[in-house]
Amino acid sequence: MFKICMVGCGEHASRVHGPSLRRYAGEEAGVELAACCDIDCAAAERFAAAFGFARCDTDYREMLRREKPDAAVVVVPVPLSCAIACDVMRMGVPLMLEKPPGANAEEARRLVQVQQETGVPHRVAFNRRYMPQLRKVEDLMRQCGRPPEYIHYTMYRVRRFEEDFSTTAVHAIDAVRYLAGADYAQADFSYRAIAGQKAVDIFMDARMENGCIARIDICPGAGLLAETLTVSADGSTFFAALPTGERWLLPAGVSRFEAGKRTEWTMEALGMGDTFYEAGGFYAEGATFFNELRAGNKECLMTDFASSVQPVEVSQYIARRDTAYRK
Incomplete structure (x- = not known):
């Protein structure tokens, strides 16, 4: 048992x-x-x-x-x-x-x-790592045979006016690092005050150690609850809208644009299911963990803490409203 x-x-x-x-x-x-x-x-x-x-x-x-x-x-x-x-x-x-x-x-x-x-x-x-959309984009990038050249991640929330948004922002920071396949070499931050609130909009421009350029926009007082991802790699551009609540407002699929042509993978094609805990990657993160343990494949379950240190470290810069990170 x-x-x-x-x-x-x-x-x-x-x-x-x-x-x-x-x-x-x-x-x-x-x-x-x-x-x-x-x-x-x-x-x-x-x-x-x-x-x-x-x-x-x-x-x-x-x-x-x-x-x-x-x-x-x-x-x-x-x-x-x-x-x-x-x-x-x-x-x-x-x-x-x-x-x-x-x-x-x-x-x-x-x-x-x-x-x-x-x-x-x-x-x-870090459930984004297990979302069907990110897994699909990761697979498509692997087929390109080279690391991504550019990643743009947006995170929108509705009336999330807490002064420290870093423990949510860390999701975006980790997802970009995960997809880039490399650590952040440096990042520069800018902030925009939200009228009447202690919260701020957060804008992060980064370069990864493998040369990938990344941009993260975090707007906690926006008019919708959504996250989007755009990745450019080897002449192709991938776009995904991620499910971020029980009801997501954008079609949660993946598109690939190449030479002006679009290929689309719908929610059904990605096998997302119709529940948030499945579409949001929560079921997969647990089920794959338990399955690896049950199969005795413990070697692949030894590095998550190590891979998570830098996203936590970078998120602290946001908590302090710092303007520059250098590894």
């Missing part, structure tokens, strides 16, 4: 991770949703009832000692994520940790250190 535990039963866990785990356990033989945990006992009880966990707890250490799970999913507030993830790794439990992995680069590096000490397989839940 492959046993899974859940640490954190809040809104985000209930919105995407709970449905993903319920589906995985329902479709895959020999999977047990053993127990879930939250410091709010009522939240843990609701989560267990909604998604099919056998037991619930308010102490994650006690739960993990009792259940001895094969994997744990950790979805807790950012200030708690590093300490809890380190505890889980020291207990020898493979884990999937919700982004960002740590509140700052120091915590992200601490996670790398503890992972190297313990050798625990892990995954960071």
